[in-house]
Amino acid sequence: MNSTDLQTLMTDLGKRARAAARSLALAPSADKDKALRAAAQAIRIDTGLILEANAKDMAAGEAKGLSAAMLDRLMLNVARVEAMAKGLEDIARLPDPVGRSLAEWTRPNGMHIARVAVPLGVIGIIYESRPNVTADAAALCLKSGNATILRGGSESFHSSQAILTALKGGFTACGLPADAVQMVPTTDREAVGVMLRLADYIDVIVPRGGKSLVERVVAESRIPLFQHLEGICHTYVDKAADLDMAKAVVLNAKMRRTGVCGATETLLVDAACAKTHLKPLVSMLLDAGCEVRGDHLAQEADCRTLPASEADWSTEYLDAVISVKVVDGVAAAVEHINTYGSHHTEAIITEDAGAAQTFLNGCDSAIVLWNASTQFADGGEFGMGAEIGISTGKMHARGPVGVEQLCTFKYVVKGNGQTRPG
């Protein structure tokens, strides 16, 4: 497609989304929830069509030589389609985030001011191979009164289109606009560049995918982002840690799932307890099948430890690998984390409330935990319902981005003829 046609196509998408957003912003909660349940039903009914489309994507993916991990992310089956439908119903059950009064007060002149939650408007989602993002993201946006423009990966193009058709059917059957959710109808790579410049029609972009996708979006976007670059998460075992608790939490933080963003990538151990705590922790990890790359003390603690290089302190392994370092107390742990970390999630294990407070205040991260596993970094685990992602940025949303974070607010002022003096 030439660049003029692409610009026209994308601008048209944007205008339709903006018009749909105006109507969605005013949609009653009951209508939105009904539409989400209808979409869930439509997905169930379309299971055969969705799997047929997915088979096309899988065949093309195999022919292209996609890795086994990528093929697994791409693959749908009856259980995964049902999970998608159930996800929509779960989102329907969340409280409506729109219209909440976030604060209210009355001025001395009698004016009443309320800060009221309203939708952001139009959300652009740029994602890779997981076709279920199509349903999850569109549903979270709809629940929060936003229109969505989806740009899926070329690998999952047919699967996503089939899911989109089901969603649209459910939404329009309940009187919501067909343009509430749209998908960029081309796999042209240039379309992403055009999308990232549609600042008049898209209010926020959510890139969901690997580091190279996010880096491209960060570099090119003229639209604000909810971005998640990396999860270089730390667990610090303080001298006042209970060793049994430290072992249980560290093992879970690293090994429960090694591929999630909240997995601990670096273990920091207080020098003051290295003699008693370092060997049990390092050996436990090695025994559990984790590769350990450590400083010289960690290497001395267990000879299976490999030497860590400077690059290890800022590496997100997303695998059964951990870097281990002995630091000189809580202040040094905070300093290490703020220097090498990615401002995502950090935990301290200690029985000392003062040391905990120093750590919780000092780490410049979205989530800080005291005596709990970094693997809790998740909107669902926080009780926020489904999340569209975790933001490592500081603006607007930080940490899990759920339906409340997909809203902005307006000030609603009620008076009886007040004029401003002076």
Next chain:
Amino acid sequence: MNSTDLQTLMTDLGKRARAAARSLALAPSADKDKALRAAAQAIRIDTGLILEANAKDMAAGEAKGLSAAMLDRLMLNVARVEAMAKGLEDIARLPDPVGRSLAEWTRPNGMHIARVAVPLGVIGIIYESRPNVTADAAALCLKSGNATILRGGSESFHSSQAILTALKGGFTACGLPADAVQMVPTTDREAVGVMLRLADYIDVIVPRGGKSLVERVVAESRIPLFQHLEGICHTYVDKAADLDMAKAVVLNAKMRRTGVCGATETLLVDAACAKTHLKPLVSMLLDAGCEVRGDHLAQEADCRTLPASEADWSTEYLDAVISVKVVDGVAAAVEHINTYGSHHTEAIITEDAGAAQTFLNGCDSAIVLWNASTQFADGGEFGMGAEIGISTGKMHARGPVGVEQLCTFKYVVKGNGQTRPG
């Protein structure tokens, strides 16, 4: 300065700011307030030096042929310096926005989660000729625990430097870091471009100035912004409006001060009350010395009305000029506002609660008022204390940006050894 030197200079500024921000984030409220009062005192003591520096800027400005309006914005006198000092003391009296618990809850597994307000980090302020921005902006940032990098206009360079010296003296005397507030030490225009790319060291940029400054910053910045592009504000007089109230509010909304962003630029009148309300409103504005540019009905109402062109509906006059249009009820008013407005501030005058609700819900603007003047669009009038500006963007801060909006938050999780199952 060559571009390598500029890059080195700006990166150094950024690194110092980041280090200062880490320490300011942990500074007790009492220390910050003491530092603000000390800075106010230092400004009073330095009044002579500040006025001397300002005289240099004024002489250079006159030689350069700056307009009378620009020279007035640049000019300091004893009263204006005292107002600056008093402004710092007012900010010291505000409650500390840092450390507030924004929400707290306990999970079924016993983990306690709190969303706690923390500083954003480093704020970059890019402004034009008003030297008082130096003190106001730095004080608001300090109160909210942020470090500041100021880039003032070349016209006010000497004045701003003298104010900065006084501020730094006050801050450091109270043990706060000298780099809490820094100023770009060159008037090189390229420095702004470098600053807008320092995403590792600056968390948010606030452009304060005219439309061309803001447009440049929006086009070039790789850092999130609190931006204020235009205030194309509307007042809609509904058929159920009380005419006396409508006259009082419209006169105030347009004429109290015509150069502020909350001034009404377009008056919309419901066709259903045009016969009774249009002429009194239009003639009142003309009698008050306001130029009226109207549609044919407004021209028929008073022959002094000039014809409005299409461009008038999207023009921010910032002057004693108003555009007037008759619209077909509240839905048409909302449609006009969402099409031509700048999402800033809009008012409806009506005694009909249903019409008011339609207007308040439908306008996609930061501030919507019912029976009150658009000139209330101001952090001080909202009871938020001083503001660093009004944001017409939707992300993070919308409307007045005060000390609370200069904060982000973190999630602080307290457990007793919880690990995540599954």
